Amino acid sequence: MRHRGARQLIGGTAAVPLSPPPGAAADRPRAYLDHASTTPLRPEARAALVAWLDQPGDPGRMHTEGLAARYAVEQARTQVAALLGARNREVCFTSGATEAIAAACWGGAARGAHQVVPAVEHSAVRLAASRHGEVTLVAPDRLGRVDPEAVLAAIRPDTGLVHVQWGNHEVGTLQPVAEVVGGCRERGVLVHVDAAAAAGHLPIDFRALGADLLSVSAHKLGGPGGVGALLIRQGLRIRALLVGGDQERARRAGAENVAGLVAFGAACAALAAPAAAGADDIASDVGGATPTDDRVAAAGRPGSAIGRPKGGADTSGDRHRERARDDDGASGPRSRLAEEAASARRLTGRILAGLPEGVEVYGDPVGRLPHLVCLGIAGIEPQAVLLGLDRAGIAVHSGSACASESLEPSPVLEAMGVDAHHSLRISTGWSSTDEDVARFLDALPPVLEELRALDASYHHSQ
Numbered sequence: 001m002r003h004r005g006a007r008q009l010i011g012g013t014a015a016v017p018l019s020p021p022p023g024a025a026a027d028r029p030r031a032y033l034d035h036a037s038t039t040p041l042r043p044e045a046r047a048a049l050v051a052w053l054d055q056p057g058d059p060g061r062m063h064t065e066g067l068a069a070r071y072a073v074e075q076a077r078t079q080v081a082a083l084l085g086a087r088n089r090e091v092c093f094t095s096g097a098t099e100a101i102a103a104a105c106w107g108g109a110a111r112g113a114h115q116v117v118p119a120v121e122h123s124a125v126r127l128a129a130s131r132h133g134e135v136t137l138v139a140p141d142r143l144g145r146v147d148p149e150a151v152l153a154a155i156r157p158d159t160g161l162v163h164v165q166w167g168n169h170e171v172g173t174l175q176p177v178a179e180v181v182g183g184c185r186e187r188g189v190l191v192h193v194d195a196a197a198a199a200g201h202l203p204i205d206f207r208a209l210g211a212d213l214l215s216v217s218a219h220k221l222g223g224p225g226g227v228g229a230l231l232i233r234q235g236l237r238i239r240a241l242l243v244g245g246d247q248e249r250a251r252r253a254g255a256e257n258v259a260g261l262v263a264f265g266a267a268c269a270a271l272a273a274p275a276a277a278g279a280d281d282i283a284s285d286v287g288g289a290t291p292t293d294d295r296v297a298a299a300g301r302p303g304s305a306i307g308r309p310k311g312g313a314d315t316s317g318d319r320h321r322e323r324a325r326d327d328d329g330a331s332g333p334r335s336r337l338a339e340e341a342a343s344a345r346r347l348t349g350r351i352l353a354g355l356p357e358g359v360e361v362y363g364d365p366v367g368r369l370p371h372l373v374c375l376g377i378a379g380i381e382p383q384a385v386l387l388g389l390d391r392a393g394i395a396v397h398s399g400s401a402c403a404s405e406s407l408e409p410s411p412v413l414e415a416m417g418v419d420a421h422h423s424l425r426i427s428t429g430w431s432s433t434d435e436d437v438a439r440f441l442d443a444l445p446p447v448l449e450e451l452r453a454l455d456a457s458y459h460h461s462q
Contacts, residue, residue, distance in 0.1 A: 030393045031436035035429030036169060036197065036372050037397055041263070042222035042430060048266035049224060052259035059256050060247065069258045076265025080229055083268040083337075084195075084216065085205030092230045092251045093261055097196035097217035099241070100230035102128045103252065104192040104213045107238025108161025109133060111190055116154045116162040118146040118175070119415035125163050125194055126411070132160075137415075143364040144171045144416050148179035155189055162191045166198035170412040170425060171363025172372035181211045190236075196220055196228075200271055201341055201371050206231050213238075218260070222430055223267035227260040275339035340430050344371035347428045347437050356445040362418055372427040376419050380451050385424060388447035394440050397425045 032040065041049070052072065057065030059073050074088070081088045094100045105128040108115060113133030117126055120140045129135050136154040140146045146164070155162065164180040167173065177193055184191035192213040195204055200221025206214055211233065218227040232238065232251065245253035351373055352361060360376035377385060382398035389396055409420035426440065 029435075030395065031439045032395045033426050033428060033432065033436055033440055034395045034397045035432070036220075036425060036427035038219045038225065039200075039222050039429045040431050041224060042267050042270055044270040045223050045263040045267040049259050049263035052262050055258070057258070059258065060245075069256070072258055072262050073256055076261040079265035079269040079272070080216075083204075083272045084199065084214070084231060085203075085207050085209075086214075086231050087207070087234055089249070090206065090231050090234055092232055092248045093256065093264075094228045094230055094252060095226055095257075096219070096228035097194070097215045098124045098228075100215035100217075100228050101125050101192070101194060103230050103238075103241040104215060105129050105132055105161065106241045107213070108190050108192065110160065110239050112158040112160030114156050114158045114160060116151060116159060118151065118164060120144050120146065120168055120170075120173075120412045121163055121165055122169055122194060122196070123411065125165070125192075129161070129163065140173075140416055142416055142418065144168050144173035144362070144412065145364060145367070146175060148176040148183060151180050152183040152187070155184070155187055159189050162189055163194065164191065165194040166204070167202070167369040167372075168363065168412065169197040169372075170410060170423075171374040171416070172197075172368035173364040174367045174369065177211075178209065181209055184212075185210055197372070198369060200267075200337065201344065201369055203337065206233075212236055218264040218267060221267055221271065223264040224260050227257060227264045229264075271335065271337040271340070273336050274333040275336050276333075341370045344428045344432070347371075347432055347434070348373045348426070350434075350437050351426055351441065354441040356448060358448070359444075360418075362413065362416070362423060371429060372425065374413075375424045375426065377422050377424060377448065378419055380422060380448060382422055382424060384451050385447055388451065389440070389443055392439070392443040392447065394436075394443055396440070397427075398423055 055065070055068070057063075057067075057069035059066060059070040061067075061069075073093075077088050077091045077093070080086075081091045084091075092100075092103075094103065101122070101124045105115065105125070109132035114136065115129040115132065115134075116136050116138065117129050118140060119126075119137040126135070126137075136156075138146050138151050138154055151162065151164065162180065162184050164175050164177055166175065166177055168175070181191050181193070190212045192215070193209070193211045195214050196217045197220065198204065199216040204214075211231075213233070213236075214231040216229050216231075219225040230252075238251075240251050240253065242253045245255075247253055247256060348371060352365060355361070355375065358378070360378070362374040362376055386396065386398055410423060411420075413420035413423060428436070
């Protein structure tokens, strides 16, 4: 469902009432075009989350409640692995992509005191890598794309980890992930892929890619906040960032957020499902085990393989994995991910085609994430534009969620050599509509004209 004014509906549930900004009409429907910051909770994820909020049970315990929780966590692991083309055991749950990135940097630092980081990487990558030794920043071109040969040329004998993002979080430009990963594997250097901005918007096949590490966050694809994963290639052992318990096969200590993980899995299952499937069709694939579910009795006995077939092989995600394949890579029915990606590309294409004069497009207009565009608005403070659009009932953003909170110029845009002080980021998602885009295109020109007039009047009076 989409927004319904001040008491809007997001993901099929009544959200906290929104207080409209001064001058805004309370009864006007809002257009949420900031999915790159966080995406509304999908109905499937919300249903799974609510079902588990009142259920006790530590997945590490042998009583019925604990076994039910363990079954639910492993079901979620299967669903996440299926969407991302990974083996179940390769999925290490975290509190989000930021923690997953920190864990990757910490693990890579044990292999060498030097890390290679493209200058357009997220601040979570740049700052975490810098804590563990020397960092070589690799400059991008003006579209935000790095040369894979330049990344590989920066590798030294003491390089412990190379980073490359799947798609940029601010301008959407896709990076040469396959080339960087292949070159690192040839050189015997670990490589980490930040896929937080891409997961849920483009098909990802971790096993086919051959990367060592890959980080994702649930709230970027319709899951809840505070949950994510670090995919760790089978056979790779890295030291744990968080210690104190043996959770996640001793790779990440701390009690599991069962409700959050179940919702994460449900969001992934929804994306992997055939495009025609509705929430009711997906329900049977969502981790909904309860303490009275008979399935957990056998699943948690010593020696059993929870979430695996009786043969013992780690193939429990195969059924889901086949469903996750789409028109971009393999056979099988068109997935909801493919359908949403096509819709997002169409919506953002409308934005690019309908921009007013004087607005510049940053990033690669073709080789980009389907749901995200970045616009340059020279000479106008982006905060004023954001407020003007918000008053018109439209939510967009400037730069990335992390950089803008400090009101500092965007490091990504600075690295690209474009205006780092005046930009807008518009991003669509599963709940976006043509009406949302039409309202943005209608509202942007008068907001810009008003602000330019105010600026001209101010300078004329000086």
